Amino acid sequence: MKKRTLLSMAMAATMMMSTFVGCGGGREGAGDAASTDTSASTEQTAEATTGELPGFEKGATIGISLPWLGTQNWKEAEEMFTEQLEAAGYTPLVQAADNKVTQQQQQIESMIENGAKVIVVGPVDGSQLGSVLEQAKEAGVYVIGYDRLLENTTGVDGVVQFGSVKTGELQAQALLDGLKEKKGEGPYNIELFGGGPADPNAPNFFKGAMSVLQPYIDDGTVTIVSGQTDFTECATVDWDNSKAQARMDTLLSGFYSDKEIHGVLCPNDGIARACITACENAGQDIPVVSGLDAENESVEWVWAGKQYSTVAKPTEDLVAKTIEIIDSLQAGNGMPATDVTANNGVIDVPVYELPPVVVTKENAKEVFANDPSRLELLK
Amino acid sequence: MKYIKQVLGGDLRQYTMVLALGLLIIIFNIISGGRMLTSSNFQNLLSGNAYVLILALGMLMVIVIGQIDLSVGSVAGFAGMVMALVAKNYSIPWWAAVLVALAIGVLAGAWHGFFLSQLGIPGFITTLGGMMIFRGGVIWISRSISVPAPQELKWFGSGYLPEWGPSFTGMNNSTLLLGIIGIACYIFAQIKKHKHSGDATGVKDPVWALVVRIVLMSAIIGYFTWLFGSGRVGTSFPVPGLILLVLTIIYHIITQRTKFGRHVYAVGGNKAAAALSGVNVKRTYFLTMMNMSFLSAVAGILFVGRATAAGPADGTSWEMDAIASVFIGGAAVSGGVGTILATIVGGLVMAVLNNGLMLMGVGADRTQVIKGFVLLAAVAFDVYNKKSGKSSIIGRLFANK
Numbered sequence: 001m002k003k004r005t006l007l008s009m010a011m012a013a014t015m016m017m018s019t020f021v022g023c024g025g026g027r028e029g030a031g032d033a034a035s036t037d038t039s040a041s042t043e044q045t046a047e048a049t050t051g052e053l054p055g056f057e058k059g060a061t062i063g064i065s066l067p068w069l070g071t072q073n074w075k076e077a078e079e080m081f082t083e084q085l086e087a088a089g090y091t092p093l094v095q096a097a098d099n100k101v102t103q104q105q106q107q108i109e110s111m112i113e114n115g116a117k118v119i120v121v122g123p124v125d126g127s128q129l130g131s132v133l134e135q136a137k138e139a140g141v142y143v144i145g146y147d148r149l150l151e152n153t154t155g156v157d158g159v160v161q162f163g164s165v166k167t168g169e170l171q172a173q174a175l176l177d178g179l180k181e182k183k184g185e186g187p188y189n190i191e192l193f194g195g196g197p198a199d200p201n202a203p204n205f206f207k208g209a210m211s212v213l214q215p216y217i218d219d220g221t222v223t224i225v226s227g228q229t230d231f232t233e234c235a236t237v238d239w240d241n242s243k244a245q246a247r248m249d250t251l252l253s254g255f256y257s258d259k260e261i262h263g264v265l266c267p268n269d270g271i272a273r274a275c276i277t278a279c280e281n282a283g284q285d286i287p288v289v290s291g292l293d294a295e296n297e298s299v300e301w302v303w304a305g306k307q308y309s310t311v312a313k314p315t316e317d318l319v320a321k322t323i324e325i326i327d328s329l330q331a332g333n334g335m336p337a338t339d340v341t342a343n344n345g346v347i348d349v350p351v352y353e354l355p356p357v358v359v360t361k362e363n364a365k366e367v368f369a370n371d372p373s374r375l376e377l378l379k
Numbered sequence: 380m381k382y383i384k385q386v387l388g389g390d391l392r393q394y395t396m397v398l399a400l401g402l403l404i405i406i407f408n409i410i411s412g413g414r415m416l417t418s419s420n421f422q423n424l425l426s427g428n429a430y431v432l433i434l435a436l437g438m439l440m441v442i443v444i445g446q447i448d449l450s451v452g453s454v455a456g457f458a459g460m461v462m463a464l465v466a467k468n469y470s471i472p473w474w475a476a477v478l479v480a481l482a483i484g485v486l487a488g489a490w491h492g493f494f495l496s497q498l499g500i501p502g503f504i505t506t507l508g509g510m511m512i513f514r515g516g517v518i519w520i521s522r523s524i525s526v527p528a529p530q531e532l533k534w535f536g537s538g539y540l541p542e543w544g545p546s547f548t549g550m551n552n553s554t555l556l557l558g559i560i561g562i563a564c565y566i567f568a569q570i571k572k573h574k575h576s577g578d579a580t581g582v583k584d585p586v587w588a589l590v591v592r593i594v595l596m597s598a599i600i601g602y603f604t605w606l607f608g609s610g611r612v613g614t615s616f617p618v619p620g621l622i623l624l625v626l627t628i629i630y631h632i633i634t635q636r637t638k639f640g641r642h643v644y645a646v647g648g649n650k651a652a653a654a655l656s657g658v659n660v661k662r663t664y665f666l667t668m669m670n671m672s673f674l675s676a677v678a679g680i681l682f683v684g685r686a687t688a689a690g691p692a693d694g695t696s697w698e699m700d701a702i703a704s705v706f707i708g709g710a711a712v713s714g715g716v717g718t719i720l721a722t723i724v725g726g727l728v729m730a731v732l733n734n735g736l737m738l739m740g741v742g743a744d745r746t747q748v749i750k751g752f753v754l755l756a757a758v759a760f761d762v763y764n765k766k767s768g769k770s771s772i773i774g775r776l777f778a779n780k
Contacts, residue, residue, distance in 0.1 A: 098743040109423040110737040113414050127525045130687025131537040152527050152687050197523040198690060232522045
């Protein structure tokens with residue numbers, strides 16, 4: 001990134017004069033090294049060779065922009081990125097945007113200003129960062145989407161995430177297995193919940209889950225009593241647990257006054273716990289519930305048999321994959337090859353998909369064998 | 380000290396915030412190792428905050444008439460979402476979608492204005508209702524899903540002025556032209572003012588003070604012209620910044636030079652006295668509220684242009700940023716006091732604070748805390764000065780002995 005290092009207001013008058021005689025510093029174009037400005041020419045040489053994937057120095061600044069720190073996985077990501085990037089010799093600049101799009105836009109801009117070579121973005125809203133990301137791209141910064149797709153922009157080089165349709169399929173399969181195990185033979189009464197519509201993963205979770213459930217709905221093994229099977233009907237704005245709980249309360253009082261609820265498809269752990277709590281409050285037996293993220297509290301609940309399953313998307317896998325890509329960029333090898341792409345509305349983005357893991361009481365100990373803090377919970 | 384006062388021309392209190400702004404910029408520039416005063420950073424600063432400053436323009440007038448508008452963020456989000464939706468679903472050209480959004484703004488404002496002026500329901504309540512209605516509306520019509528906006532709008536939200544003419548100037552010529560016009564206007568206004576300076580008192584301002592003032596101001600405008608104009612080729616003074624600049628000038632003239640502007644201050648200062656002297660209070664209330672929502676729609680359009688999509692949470696708590704800008708700019712909570720230019724300075728203080736802390740890598744949590752203290756300090760400072768009838772610290776420095 002070229003910056004005009006202009007140091008003091010005291011120079012203001014001089015600068016103005018030079019402006020009018022026309023001998024102020026020359027301007028640099030993207031990849032245009034025709035400038036006569038000697039002070040910036042060293043920076044430009046590095047840039048002029050963009051075609052050959054130049055890589056960058058080992059101590060370079062790496063910007064990590066996270067949406068917020070309100071759930072465990074983001075907090076873990078913050079800590080892991082800071083530690084591991086430092087350990088690898090980079091200068092990490094990790095910031096969280098308090099779930100505000102404007103805040104995140106400004107943070108990414110300030111990362112560009114700070115000369116970041118790679119910016120990793122876990123977006124608040126995947127489609128609202130278009131201009132800033134293109135700006136980063138123009139400045140020669142690599143942009144990697146983290147955990148969520150970056151939509152509606154050309155300014156993205158790749159996305160690291162867990163396969164979200166796959167995650168949905170696993171959730172639905174776990175729900176069906178749990179129903180069979182806990183509630184005997186069908187038919188089963190279940191309800192569906194979706195995630196936050198602003199998160200591009202949420203509709204995919206739902207799509208994956210429905211692809212598994214639909215045959216059972218069609219043959220009558222599974223009944224959705226409320227009849228709400230459309231993603232927009234089931235969605236939980238902002239992944240807000242309290243909104244999910246309010247919806248569950250309403251469903252229970254509206255449709256289950258004389259029925260038993262057997263299962264709930266929940267897209268993440270927070271919503272899973274909200275639904276379980278709502279069912280307990282309504283005097284129902286605890287239904288079979290799926291989840292996602294393996295949050296500490298839910299791991300305990302799975303261990304205690306309250307929540308049937310969760311899906312672990314180990315943050316360390318995501319972080320490790322992201323740093324692997326950063327290392328490849330640093331060495332000048334460009335983005336690693338991948339055969340999966342996703343259309344973000346403007347371009348096809350390379351996707352680095354990681355497999356998620358279903359966790360139930362049976363396999364919890366194996367899954368968390370390398371995770372001492374979670375293993376601690378299984379007592 | 381007396382000489383400095385002559386250069387700045389009379390009322391020194393208004394310069395406190397300008398001085399604070401200048402200091403902030405310099406301090407952040409030093410701490411961040413020169414990252415603050417760069418072309419791209421200032422272009423971002425303006426593009427990224429234009430929407431709040433535009434809201435602040437309308438909010439100043441609302442606060443001057445002694446009301447408050449809590450609905451601006453929701454109205455901005457609603458107008459932006461309607462624009463994105465009509466452009467997408469009815470395939471009408473982008474400019475028609477913009478007009479629809481502006482019309483939504485005017486209608487929303489008329490709605491608020493009606494309840495305030497005709498039914499006498501306080502603005503706080505009227506617009507609290509509006510805030511819920513329009514926020515719910517955005518979520519309803521969007522089904523909580525972001526909607527991509529027409530590509531053309533990007534120019535309004537984060538675009539740059541065209542490149543043309545000779546390249547030996549070393550900068551964007553549109554920006555250069557803008558700077559030259561700015562300096563010319565300033566010189567013209569100052570000379571005109573100087574001609575009339577003796578009219579009331581019989582003592583003309585000294586000519587040297589005029590010259591120093593013009594040179595100083597020209598240097599500042601020139602410097603910023605250079606800063607904005609000399610970035611990467613293809614960049615310039617940003618389009619949203621230009622929109623903000625034009626609106627600021629328009630609203631400065633409206634509030635300072637027109638009958639309507641005087642009515643706004645009269646109603647805010649003393650409603651009963653204003654009514655007795657023939658000011659149409661209801662009309663003033665109505666127009667001010669309508670104007671506020673119109674500007675909200677403008678802000679919403681710019682934001683959607685920059686974000687490239689309209690989202691269900693757009694505009695959340697923007698009203699608070701706008702209100703803070705107005706009060707940091709020295710407006711009185713009781714109404715009747717405050718100016719457009721001071722409000723813009725107040726808004727820029729917030730923007731620079733945000734930007735500078737971010738450049739330093741300070742998290743959102745601590746930034747919020749610091750902004751809270753700054754707001755409180757600015758208003759406390761103002762109230763203290765008014766109560767004790769003392770001039771500000773700066774004012775005392777320059778006091779005539």
